[in-house]
Amino acid sequence: MSGIGVLREGPLHASVKAMLAEPGDRLEVPVGRFVIDLIRADGELVEVQTGAFGALSAKLDALLDQYRVRIVHPVAAERRIVRVDSHGEVMSVRRSPRRASAVEVFDKLVAFPSLLSHPNLTVEILLLVEDHIRAPAPVTSRRRTRDPGERRLVEVLDRVEIRGPREILKVLPSLPQEPFSTRELAQLLGCSILLAQRTAYCLRTIKLIEPAGKRGRTPLHRAAQA
Numbered sequence: 001m002s003g004i005g006v007l008r009e010g011p012l013h014a015s016v017k018a019m020l021a022e023p024g025d026r027l028e029v030p031v032g033r034f035v036i037d038l039i040r041a042d043g044e045l046v047e048v049q050t051g052a053f054g055a056l057s058a059k060l061d062a063l064l065d066q067y068r069v070r071i072v073h074p075v076a077a078e079r080r081i082v083r084v085d086s087h088g089e090v091m092s093v094r095r096s097p098r099r100a101s102a103v104e105v106f107d108k109l110v111a112f113p114s115l116l117s118h119p120n121l122t123v124e125i126l127l128l129v130e131d132h133i134r135a136p137a138p139v140t141s142r143r144r145t146r147d148p149g150e151r152r153l154v155e156v157l158d159r160v161e162i163r164g165p166r167e168i169l170k171v172l173p174s175l176p177q178e179p180f181s182t183r184e185l186a187q188l189l190g191c192s193i194l195l196a197q198r199t200a201y202c203l204r205t206i207k208l209i210e211p212a213g214k215r216g217r218t219p220l221h222r223a224a225q226a
Contacts, residue, residue, distance in 0.1 A: 012151035016048045016074055016126065019156070031067070034059050044068045050151065053108040060115060070122040075104045077127040077157050081149075083134050091136055102127060102160045102171040103189050106199040113202035116165055123162040125171070129155040165206040172199075179212035179220035 017037055021027060024041030031045065036059075038046040045067050049056060056071065063069060079096040102125045115121055134149035162168055173188055180188075186196035200221055203209040212222040 010050065010150055012074060012130065012153055013048050013050050015153040016050075016072060019153070020046060020048070020072065032062060034062065044070055046070045046072060048072045048074075049108070050074055051108075053111040057112060060112065060121070064115070064118055064120050068120045068122070070124055072124045072126060073105055073108060074126045074128050074130075074151075074153070075100050075102065076130045076132075076151070077101065078129045080131045080154075081134060082131050083136055085136055096132070100127075101190070103191055103195065103199065105162075105171065106202050107195055109202050110198040113205040116162070116168065116202075116206050119164070121163075125160040125162070126156055127158040127160070128153060129157060165208060168203070168206065168208060175209070175223045177223075179215070179222045181215065181218045181220055183218075185221070 017027065020038060022041070026039045027037065029036050029039045031039075036045045037048050040046060045063065047056060047059065047069065049071055050073070053071070053073075060069065076096075076098075077100055079098065080093055081096055082093050083091045085091055105123065105125050109116065109123070116123070131152045131154055132149045133152060134147055138145050138147035140146075160171055162170065176184070176188070182196045182200050183193055185200060186193045189196060189199065191199075200209065204211075204221070207224050209221045210224045212220040214220060
């Protein structure tokens with residue numbers, strides 16, 4: 001196995017890649033000027049992406065017309081915050097109140113929503129139980145508080161696969177029949193207004209929703225007619 005790309009990967013990326021690997025698959029394989037996380041025995045290229053999708057833009061532009069590509073994106077449906085000392089000994093464990101859903105993928109898809117229409121692209125969302133390993137306390141620098149850590153896989157709760165725009169609807173509740181604002185979409189999805197705005201942008205780009213005038217100064221959307 002090549003070590004290219006392995007040195008910079010975190011524990012979650014490594015664990016997901018190992019979990020996905022099946023007999024006959026190859027890991028860390030050069031394809032043109034890129035290195036692919038995993039190539040299936042049937043030729044599908046698999047990229048595990050734990051962060052922003054923008055980093056994949058160049059790969060997709062170069063490879064998507066020639067190869068079937070699967071982006072696997074882990075989402076923390078449940079998370080424990082585990083604080084450890086400098087020796088790695090556990091100091092405290094608490095369960096995070098935040099619960100994420102597959103809708104979180106729109107925060108990343110905003111980088112290239114139009115590619116969801118490409119017949120060679122599949123997006124797979126892994127809903128995980130994960131531990132977030134952190135230092136004993138947050139660090140404050142220049143009036144900013146940072147609390148970085150490492151994501152570690154505990155369990156896979158569910159897998160949601162999206163192929164094409166219509167399958168995007170699998171990760172959403174039924175959209176309202178009446179025009180709706182992004183604030184109302186946020187309430188429906190149980191997410192922040194920012195994530196609802198990014199979701200609406202993706203849905204407009206792939207023509208699943210369309211503009212529906214305004215309510216006062218508030219822009220409205222509605223489900224596009226099939």
